[in-house]
Amino acid sequence: MDWTKEWKPLAFLVAGFLACFYLPVGLPRFDNSMLEAFHLVKWYAREHVILCLVPAFFIAGAIAVFVSQDSVMKYLGPAANKACAYGVASCSGTVLAVCSCTVLPLFAGIYRMGAGLGPATAFLYSGPAINVLAIILTARILGPSLGLARAVGAIAFSVLIGLAMHFIYRKEEVEKIKAAQLPESDSGRPLWQTAVYFAAMVGILVFANWGRPGEATGLWADIFAAKWPITAGFGVAFALCLAAWFKVPAGRLVLAALPVAFLGFAFPEEPLFAFSAGVLGLSAIASTARDETGEWFASSWGFAKQILPLLLFGVLVAGALLGRPGQEGLIPSAWVTAAVGGNSLGANFMASFAGAFMYFATLTEVPILQGLIGSGMGQGPALALLLAGPALSLPNMLVIRSVMGTGKTVVFVSLVVVMSTLTGWLYGMFVS
Amino acid sequence: MKKIQVLGPGCPKCKQLAEQAEAAAKGLGIEFELAKVTELKDIMAFGVMTTPALVVDGEVKVVGKVPSVEDIKKYLQ
Numbered sequence: 127m128d129w130t131k132e133w134k135p136l137a138f139l140v141a142g143f144l145a146c147f148y149l150p151v152g153l154p155r156f157d158n159s160m161l162e163a164f165h166l167v168k169w170y171a172r173e174h175v176i177l178c179l180v181p182a183f184f185i186a187g188a189i190a191v192f193v194s195q196d197s198v199m200k201y202l203g204p205a206a207n208k209a210c211a212y213g214v215a216s217c218s219g220t221v222l223a224v225c226s227c228t229v230l231p232l233f234a235g236i237y238r239m240g241a242g243l244g245p246a247t248a249f250l251y252s253g254p255a256i257n258v259l260a261i262i263l264t265a266r267i268l269g270p271s272l273g274l275a276r277a278v279g280a281i282a283f284s285v286l287i288g289l290a291m292h293f294i295y296r297k298e299e300v301e302k303i304k305a306a307q308l309p310e311s312d313s314g315r316p317l318w319q320t321a322v323y324f325a326a327m328v329g330i331l332v333f334a335n336w337g338r339p340g341e342a343t344g345l346w347a348d349i350f351a352a353k354w355p356i357t358a359g360f361g362v363a364f365a366l367c368l369a370a371w372f373k374v375p376a377g378r379l380v381l382a383a384l385p386v387a388f389l390g391f392a393f394p395e396e397p398l399f400a401f402s403a404g405v406l407g408l409s410a411i412a413s414t415a416r417d418e419t420g421e422w423f424a425s426s427w428g429f430a431k432q433i434l435p436l437l438l439f440g441v442l443v444a445g446a447l448l449g450r451p452g453q454e455g456l457i458p459s460a461w462v463t464a465a466v467g468g469n470s471l472g473a474n475f476m477a478s479f480a481g482a483f484m485y486f487a488t489l490t491e492v493p494i495l496q497g498l499i500g501s502g503m504g505q506g507p508a509l510a511l512l513l514a515g516p517a518l519s520l521p522n523m524l525v526i527r528s529v530m531g532t533g534k535t536v537v538f539v540s541l542v543v544v545m546s547t548l549t550g551w552l553y554g555m556f557v558s
Numbered sequence: 559m560k561k562i563q564v565l566g567p568g569c570p571k572c573k574q575l576a577e578q579a580e581a582a583a584k585g586l587g588i589e590f591e592l593a594k595v596t597e598l599k600d601i602m603a604f605g606v607m608t609t610p611a612l613v614v615d616g617e618v619k620v621v622g623k624v625p626s627v628e629d630i631k632k633y634l635q
Binding site: 195199222228230231232234235236238239240428431432525528529 | 566567569570571574597598599601602605606607608609622
């Protein structure tokens, strides 16, 4: 018996045995929270994956492939107009930060090779907060009001944070690194065509997910009654874009459209059938294309592979810890309400501070926030968490520190926490 | 011997670029050395802002996307 090697398997076995021996199953709170986790996953799968996440992945994939990064980076490069750079840095997260791992190199690049510390930190704050998938899912699950507040809050306050960092460190001269010169890639398609194509996809996404309004009359309700014909209209527009500008053979599109139309008319009460058929048809066409349409599908599929498993895990954890809205999980709602309920500055600060250090994989902040709101978190602290959470985490802070040093990192994190607290507090007052 | 460097902090696209670069080099049958550069400081030293990026013999060839194996073969020649 070589104990220097055998202690590890022994330790695992003992730990596993003790875990099973003391398993809290049988305690009502534990049993309930396990069920809640599964209820939540089922709800997500039924309500959000096909109609919301799948179109969102296609949109994100399209952004990654069809939007020219070079043209955006021109505004953030060394020769850029500084004032313009702040505006671009704060908004470009939607277009540039689609993959969460691109934020850090871009931040480093803008800081050392491009427009400088101010726009770089503006981008660093807003990028993760306004990536297109996050906004879509936030609006869908937490409500359009919070989704809009997240986007607007992140953009507006990122400019302030960037300016603050620039002002605080204005006397510093940072040695610039020369950027690699590469030929600009040409997309070969006029901008308006790309815009219409995106508009069609966004139209499908928005109208397929149009929520049931509180009242039975009015514009919102009328749109809700007509949402599927409207979605179908956008679908046709989308197919036309593909045929006209993306060189997809019209025959294939018609073939894919037939099951969709058939299922739409045969089962009007189950729009999921027609929609799923549409998704399958589009996937079949796009995945077999050899050109940029194939790249688009590969990019969308890449996002799905990367994000869905983590999201599933995040939903299970959120369900177990906090339960579905209105239900209890492992963490008693009373604790949540006591810590972050209402809209005091303290509650907003707690949410903001915790969010800054907690790590959220892309999109997992949404189910966790949903659980917290359902357990009594106020709207203000919720926004504070949405603003501070995705942008920062302890591991992320260490990387930022390696780029701009401990001092600037501390200042940046403090600015983020303060801004998120204030924004949350203001929003909380505004909505109540 | 071709020195191939793949720049990226470790996300799926960077891994994919590394795999495709290796496939391209093997497909051409050339002698090569493949290295992954993950430290931000080193990535910045190449003047690269958007990852993944492909560097061949010290020259930056592709920035910000994963080129096809065919395209990588062209860069390797």
